[in-house]
Amino acid sequence: MEYKNYMKLEFESKSQNEAFARVVVAAFASQLDPTIEEITDVKTAVSEAVTNAIIHGYEKATGMVRVICTIRDNELEVIIEDDGQGIVDVEKAMEPLYTSKPELERSGMGFTVMETFMDKVDVYSEAGKGTRIKMVKKFNSLNRSKDVK
Amino acid sequence: MLLNYEVLDNKLVVKLEGELDHHVSEEIRQELDELIEKKRCKLLIFDLSGLHFMDSSGIGVIMGRYKSISKNGGKVCVIKVSDKIDKIFNLSGLYRIVDKHENLKDALDSM
Ligand SMILES: Nc1ncnc2c1ncn2[C@@H]1O[C@H](COP(=O)(O)OP(=O)(O)OP(=O)(O)O)[C@@H](O)[C@H]1O
Numbered sequence A: 001m002e003y004k005n006y007m008k009l010e011f012e013s014k015s016q017n018e019a020f021a022r023v024v025v026a027a028f029a030s031q032l033d034p035t036i037e038e039i040t041d042v043k044t045a046v047s048e049a050v051t052n053a054i055i056h057g058y059e060k061a062t063g064m065v066r067v068i069c070t071i072r073d074n075e076l077e078v079i080i081e082d083d084g085q086g087i088v089d090v091e092k093a094m095e096p097l098y099t100s101k102p103e104l105e106r107s108g109m110g111f112t113v114m115e116t117f118m119d120k121v122d123v124y125s126e127a128g129k130g131t132r133i134k135m136v137k138k139f140n141s142l143n144r145s146k147d148v149k
Numbered sequence B: 001m002l003l004n005y006e007v008l009d010n011k012l013v014v015k016l017e018g019e020l021d022h023h024v025s026e027e028i029r030q031e032l033d034e035l036i037e038k039k040r041c042k043l044l045i046f047d048l049s050g051l052h053f054m055d056s057s058g059i060g061v062i063m064g065r066y067k068s069i070s071k072n073g074g075k076v077c078v079i080k081v082s083d084k085i086d087k088i089f090n091l092s093g094l095y096r097i098v099d100k101h102e103n104l105k106d107a108l109d110s111m
């Protein structure tokens, strides 16, 4: 039978919460017996998406950011949502080195990092409504320990 | 996030320890700019051995310092880069403008 688990976290769009969010997701994922490398991948991707929600989604305003995690067997799905300004051209936004905020010394690599460190990244966004990033990571650790037995 | 520095024969060596994300990047950026201004060094070496976590905010911090230092004919390099951070630097093309060295000696020798 499929193993399933679920959690939802909601917090204000303050930069202090970037570290909080990635640590919570890492702690939730620890039941999948991940390697340090896998955990770092997830933490980095979560940090990127949460930071984007805060600096691009809400800019100077304060709103709520939601992080929703689902475990299905050895897979972790992480959804990061904001109700901010949304992205007009998602394809362009996802191009490496594209940033709408070069004056803030952003490098335009956030989406590229998410796509490199996770197995799947989907972006849903509507201008004026908000953005939802859905990422999936497969953990191989559980298989590994089964092999040993 | 901790920032320690020393000046070794006119080269500024900055050691970053902890986690470098968007939240701490603003403060780190300010500290670095003050140091660069005060020490008037043309060569900046980032020792990343103590950097346990970095996201794309770190690229912005290093590229930004490169921009100001290179205007005055200076150079920036990074040493003791972990595999994860190395991957992020590679993705961003940072190594086209910033050199990577194994350790401080190699970096000092190359400059
Ligand atoms: N949640 C969001 N809401 C609105 N716009 C977004 C959101 N996330 C990303 N964007 C847009 O997509 C662009 C690219 O995002 P990406 O994370 O790749 O780069 P960046 O945030 O600009 O720079 P970096 O992540 O390297 O610091 C952003 O500049 C912004 O215009």
Ligand SMILES: [Mg+2]
Pocket: A048, A051, A052, A106, A109, A110, A111, B056
């Ligand atoms: Mg980003």
